[in-house]
Amino acid sequence: xxxxxxxxxxDYTLRTVALGSAALGAVSGTLGAFAVLxxxxxxxxxxxxxxxxxxxLAFLFTGSKATxxxxxxxxxxxxxxxLLVMAVVNTxxxxxxxxxxxxxxxxxxxxxxxxxxVQRRPTAAQAxxxxxxxxxxxxxxxxxxxxxxxxxxxxxxxxxxxxKEFKLLSFDREFGASIGxxxxxxxxxxxxxxxxxxxxxxQTVGVVLMSAMVVAPAAAARQWTDRLxxxxxxxxxFGALAGVVGALLSSTTRGVPTGPSIVLSVTALVAVSMTLAxxxxxxxxxxxxRRNRRRINxxxxxxxxxxxxxxxxxxxxxxxxxVLRAMAGGRAGVQRTLEVLEQRGLxxxxxxxxxxxxxxxxxxxxxxLAERGTGx
Amino acid sequence: xxxxxxxxxxxxxxVAAACALPGVFLVxxxxxxxxDAISHTxxxxxxxxxxxxxDITSPLLIGAAALTGVxxxxxxxxxxRTGLVKQDASxxxxxxxxxxxxxxLISRFAGNVHLDTDAVLLGELxxxxxxxxxxxxxxxxxxxxxxxxxxxxxxxxxxxxFYKELKLTTFDPALAAALGFSPAVVHYSFMxxxxxxAVGAFDAVGSILVVALMIAPPAAAYLLTDRLPWxxxxxxxxxxxAAVGGYWVARGLDASIAGCMAGMTGVVFLACFLxxxxxxxxxxxxxxxxxxxxxxxxMLAIHLLHHEGTPEADEENRESHLHRHxxxxxxFVGRVVRRAESDGLVVSDDGDxxxxxxxxxxxxxxxxxx
Numbered sequence: 182x183x184x185x186x187x188x189x190x191x192d193y194t195l196r197t198v199a200l201g202s203a204a205l206g207a208v209s210g211t212l213g214a215f216a217v218l219x220x221x222x223x224x225x226x227x228x229x230x231x232x233x234x235x236x237x238l239a240f241l242f243t244g245s246k247a248t249x250x251x252x253x254x255x256x257x258x259x260x261x262x263x264l265l266v267m268a269v270v271n272t273x274x275x276x277x278x279x280x281x282x283x284x285x286x287x288x289x290x291x292x293x294x295x296x297x298x299v300q301r302r303p304t305a306a307q308a309x310x311x312x313x314x315x316x317x318x319x320x321x322x323x324x325x326x327x328x329x330x331x332x333x334x335x336x337x338x339x340x341x342x343x344x345k346e347f348k349l350l351s352f353d354r355e356f357g358a359s360i361g362x363x364x365x366x367x368x369x370x371x372x373x374x375x376x377x378x379x380x381x382x383x384q385t386v387g388v389v390l391m392s393a394m395v396v397a398p399a400a401a402a403r404q405w406t407d408r409l410x411x412x413x414x415x416x417x418x419f420g421a422l423a424g425v426v427g428a429l430l431s432s433t434t435r436g437v438p439t440g441p442s443i444v445l446s447v448t449a450l451v452a453v454s455m456t457l458a459x460x461x462x463x464x465x466x467x468x469x470x471r472r473n474r475r476r477i478n479x480x481x482x483x484x485x486x487x488x489x490x491x492x493x494x495x496x497x498x499x500x501x502x503x504v505l506r507a508m509a510g511g512r513a514g515v516q517r518t519l520e521v522l523e524q525r526g527l528x529x530x531x532x533x534x535x536x537x538x539x540x541x542x543x544x545x546x547x548x549x550l551a552e553r554g555t556g557x
Numbered sequence: 558x559x560x561x562x563x564x565x566x567x568x569x570x571x572v573a574a575a576c577a578l579p580g581v582f583l584v585x586x587x588x589x590x591x592x593d594a595i596s597h598t599x600x601x602x603x604x605x606x607x608x609x610x611x612d613i614t615s616p617l618l619i620g621a622a623a624l625t626g627v628x629x630x631x632x633x634x635x636x637x638r639t640g641l642v643k644q645d646a647s648x649x650x651x652x653x654x655x656x657x658x659x660x661x662l663i664s665r666f667a668g669n670v671h672l673d674t675d676a677v678l679l680g681e682l683x684x685x686x687x688x689x690x691x692x693x694x695x696x697x698x699x700x701x702x703x704x705x706x707x708x709x710x711x712x713x714x715x716x717x718x719f720y721k722e723l724k725l726t727t728f729d730p731a732l733a734a735a736l737g738f739s740p741a742v743v744h745y746s747f748m749x750x751x752x753x754x755a756v757g758a759f760d761a762v763g764s765i766l767v768v769a770l771m772i773a774p775p776a777a778a779y780l781l782t783d784r785l786p787w788x789x790x791x792x793x794x795x796x797x798x799a800a801v802g803g804y805w806v807a808r809g810l811d812a813s814i815a816g817c818m819a820g821m822t823g824v825v826f827l828a829c830f831l832x833x834x835x836x837x838x839x840x841x842x843x844x845x846x847x848x849x850x851x852x853x854x855x856m857l858a859i860h861l862l863h864h865e866g867t868p869e870a871d872e873e874n875r876e877s878h879l880h881r882h883x884x885x886x887x888x889f890v891g892r893v894v895r896r897a898e899s900d901g902l903v904v905s906d907d908g909d910x911x912x913x914x915x916x917x918x919x920x921x922x923x924x925x926x927x
Contacts, residue, residue, distance in 0.1 A: 217642075222649040223590050230765075273836055278645075279589040279776045283826055286593075286769035290819020293765070297812040315660060389597075393653035400642050400650055436665040441657030448654040455641050463639060 198318045198432050201326040202424030202443065205382040208333040209391075210398035210420025211340055212378040214413045215371060217399035218351045223281055224263065224372070225395030228379045229388050230285040231262030233292030236313055236383070237299055248325045248384060251313075252332065255380035262288050263372055289388070316387030316440035318428040329381045336374045340413075347371050348409055385428065387440035394420060397447040404458035423447035480549050481509060482518045483527060486538050487546035496543070499535020561686045562808075564699050566801050568685050569818065571705035572758045573770050573796035578712045579751045580771035581792050584779060585727050590645075591748070592771040594633065594652035595626040596755045596764035601659035602626070608666070619756055626752025627745065629655065682762050682804075682814045701761040708757040715750055716789070723747065724785060766815040770796050773822035777829040780836045799825045853893040856883060858902050858921035861913045874911050 216222060232255035239254025240246060262284045269280040312320055340347065346367045349357040358364045375395070382391050402415035427443030434442075456463050485508040489500045506515045519536055522528035527542035538546065583589050602625030606618045629652060637647040685701040697703070716723065725733040726743045734740055751771075758767045774796035778788050803818030810817065831838050860883060864873040873882055876894050880887045894911065897903045902917030913921065 217646050220643055220645055222643070222646040226590075226593065226649065269830060272838060272841065273780060273830065275776045275779060276584065276587045276589065278587055279584045279772050279779075282589040282593060282768055282772040283776055283823065286765050286819050287773065287823030287826070289765050290769060290813075290816040290823070293813040293816030294807075294810070294820060297810075297816070301811075390653050390657060392649055393657075396646050396649035397653075400646050404641060437661055438664055441660045444653045444657040445661070448650065448657075451650060455636075455639065461641060463641075 194319065195429065195432060197323055197326055198321050198428045199425045201321045201329050202318055202385055202428035202439075203421040204326065204329045204333050204424075205378075205385055206394065206398065206420030206422070206424030206443075206447075207417040208329075208336055208378045208420075209382055209394040210402070210416040210418070211337060211413055212371075212375045213395035213397075213399040213420070214402060214409075214416040215347055215351055216375055216395050217403065218409075218412075221375075222396045222400075223278065223392065224266070225375065225379055226392035227266060227281040227285040227288075228259040228263055228376055229383060229391035230292075231288035232256070232259040232380050232383060233289050233313065233388050234258050234295050235292075237292050237295035241295060241299055241302075248328045251384075252328065252380050255383055256376055258288065259376040259380055260373060263376060267372075312387070313383055314387050314389060315438040316383070316385050316390070316443070318385045318439035319432050321385060325384065332377055332381050336377050339370070339374055343367065343370065351409070385424075385439055386443055387438070390440040390444045393444040393447060394424075397444070397451050398423065401447070401451045401454040404454040404461050419447065419450050423450055478509075478512070478514065478518050479521060482515060483522060483538070483542060483546050484550060485509065486528060486536065487543060487550070490538055490543070497531065497537050499531025499537050501534055502536060505536065564686045564702060565682055565814075566804055568699060568701045568705060568761060569682065569800035569804055570797040571702060571709050572761055572766075573774070573800040574793040575705055575709040575712050575754050576758055576767060576770035577774045577792035577796035578709075578716055578789060579747070579754055580796075581775040581778070581785075581789050582723055582727055582747060583751065583771060584775040589772045589776075590648055591630065591633070592751065592755060593768045594629055594648050595748075595752050596759055596767040597652050598629040598655040598659070599623070599626050599752070599756050599759055600764075601655050601662075602756075604659045604662045608662075619760070622756040622759070623749070623753045625655075626755055627749050630745070630748045630752075685761055704757050705761060708754055712750060712754060719743070719746075762818070763815045766819050769819035769822045770800070773826045774799065777822075777826040780829045780833040795825050795829075796822070850893060850896055853885070853889070854897045854900065854902060855920065855924050857893055857897055857911075858913060858917045859924060861903065861911055862918060862921040862925075865913060865918075871910070875909050876905065876911055877909055 213225070216225060235254035235256070235258025236251045237254075238258070239251050243250050245251075266277070266280045266284050269275050269283075270277045346357070346362060349362060350364060350367050350371060354364050354368075357367075379391055379395065382394055386394055398416045398420035399412070401419050402412045405415055406412050423443055423446040427446040428439055430446070431437045431439040431442035454462070457465075459465055482505060485505055486500065488508075489504065490496050490498070493500075502516060502519065505519070506512075509515050519528060522542065523530065526539060527545055528536055529539050531537045580589075580592070583592055599622035602622035603618050605625075606615070606621030607613060610617050632651045632655075633644075633647050636642060636651060637644045642650065686699050688700045690697040690700045690703050722733075722738055722743050725736070726738060726740050730740050733743070755764075755767050755771075758770065762770075775788065775792040777795050778791035781791055782788055799821040800818050802824075803821035804814060806812075806821060807814040807817035829837065832840075834840055857879070860879075861874050864870045867873075872878065876890065879885065879890045879894070883890070885893070894903065894905075897917070898905065901914055902920060903911045904914055905911050
């Protein structure tokens with residue numbers, strides 16, 4: 182870890198890679214939070230695939246491999262793809278997922294066709310375009326990072342400026358329309374920002390896997406909070422963290438492309454979040470579930486004992502555990518539940534095999550039954 | 558047209574038809590992007606099986622790939638069932654992760670065998686005729702043709718046999734469950750079929766074309782018909798058309814075959830999107846325009862009825878004054894009046910003063926009283 186940290190700070194290539202990946206992770210994390218909340222997780226997949234013909238055409242027409250040129254081409258193609266999805270969904274009965282799938286595969290296919298033309302150019306300069314399939318962080322230059330950072334800052338500022346509108350769009354579009362906000366235009370603006378967030382990541386993560394950078398940081402962040410502001414910040418932080426970790430793993434390990442490396446890092450974050458997050462996580466839920474079940478079992482046995490005592494003249498009479506088992510529907514663990522009740526001072530043993538309520542136990546049973554509204 | 562041309566086209570048609578049939582149900586069940594997920598993750602199955610048998614031609618690879626496809630479906634379902642993420646996010650989380658593992662395994666440990674990621678994404682149909690099926694020294698044709706032909710037959714047989722079950726669980730899952738058909742059993746059996754199809758097609762044409770052929774032709778056919786049997790037939794036909802058309806475009810341009818075929822499915826869908834007789838954009842626009850004129854005719858009839866026999870009728874019921882009273886553009890007034898005349902709703906004695914016919918009067922009264 183020590184040498185890696187040293188390299189991160191002082192090695193030019195690593196520092197560039199880490200900076201670029203962090204920037205794209207933060208931007209895609211921010212916009213991804215909205216996409217996931219609006220159930221548009223897979224829109225990112227369609228946009229990133231749709232960007233391929235834009236990249237290839239931009240190169241074919243300009244002959245330039247400058248990041249800005251390719252990113253503009255990618256953004257235009259991604260934007261056209263998105264608008265086509267919206268048009269198909271709004272005017273026909275074709276379901277949204279089908280429209281996404283068509284745009285994704287058809288645009289990608291067209292991209293491949295254009296790439297075959299690119300490859301036929303005598304300059305053979307297409308070598309640099311291959312990295313757009315699976316991403317190659319190692320080729321990032323400082324001026325690429327500058328482009329990523331500049332475009333990323335513009336999108337982040339836009340999100341900050343239109344925060345209220347985007348929040349409204351994500352949670353209650355109809356209400357927004359009813360108080361006079363132009364929801365359609367806000368929708369197009371937010372989607373356009375998503376397009377920008379995706380295309381700036383293509384060079385590093387690649388077309389095929391960029392969608393994960395939209396979905397995963399947001400899905401991880403969602404587990405930790407119910408507040409939009411915190412979720413967006415967390416999502417950006419997770420995206421940046423995964424970007425740095427993934428890019429570094431890829432740069433320092435032979436034969437590990439950057440895209441898959443970043444995706445696996447961010448997937449690990451999601452797995453940890455889904456398992457451990459307080460209140461929503463799987464562990465938390467399992468513990469709560471078990472605690473609830475135990476409480477219900479305990480209360481049931483307590484109430485059964487109370488019901489038995491009510492039918493008997495002597496409240497201190499000991500009742501056989503077999504009767505309690507029968508009342509519990511043959512459930513196992515009645516003995517254990519009784520021992521728990523004894524520890525809590527709610528029940529006591531009578532004789533060798535009998536059980537009865539203590540005074541506190543009776544009071545507790547009355548309270549529970551009253552709470553349930555069935556006070557017998 | 559050489560023998561190789563013919564064989565490639567036959568393979569392409571078999572792939573297109575085999576993909577379109579299960580694709581219909583994917584589109585109807587709103588699970589279209591499952592095809593995207595499966596066609597990517599089968600790579601992991603192929604890679605893992607390859608590490609075990611170390612033989613790229615082993616049929617075990619196909620079995621492992623199909624199994625991975627079904628596992629993908631199960632994983633998506635499991636992640637979604639936790640209730641922590643929505644279904645679309647669940648797909649978007651599972652398949653990039655599995656695909657990433659496969660890509661890393663390939664580039665780290667299998668870089669020098671014929672298992673490169675480009676071939677996986679793009680496929681290479683042009684080489685399919687070179688891989689022959691030979692039994693006892695006799696050449697039986699390309700392997701891919703037998704494989705995809707077999708999968709096509711399997712799909713047709715499965716859909717014919719379980720047509721009722723598929724139809725019911727697709728259109729009314731609640732009724733299907735109430736009648737005792739287990740939606741889970743049908744779902745997983747169907748997804749196994751999708752997975753097997755995706756694996757076979759993926760081997761021949763690459764994962765992107767699998768997605769294009771599974772979704773675009775059924776979605777296009779969905780704009781043409783409301784009957785499930787027609788939908789199935791049309792999807793297979795449109796898919797085959799796109800595949801063959803794409804092949805010749807690729808030949809003409811000397812470009813990627815899979816890319817051109819995928820592009821062609823897009824062209825087919827776009828054509829249906831624009832020109833479908835019932836649901837195309839052109840038909841929609843024409844229907845809207847017609848409805849606008851029909852509504853205006855009725856308004857005109859009601860306007861005439863309203864002022865009929867009143868002192869101001871002479872002023873109100875003139876074609877040259879209508880644009881002021883009804884607030885219509887003058888040329889629109891002309892169009893509506895001509896149309897109303899030819900429909901026999903109004904007549905004009907001097908070319909300006911309008912009078913309702915008996916038919917026009919009853920149309921206006923009917924519109925006002927219903």
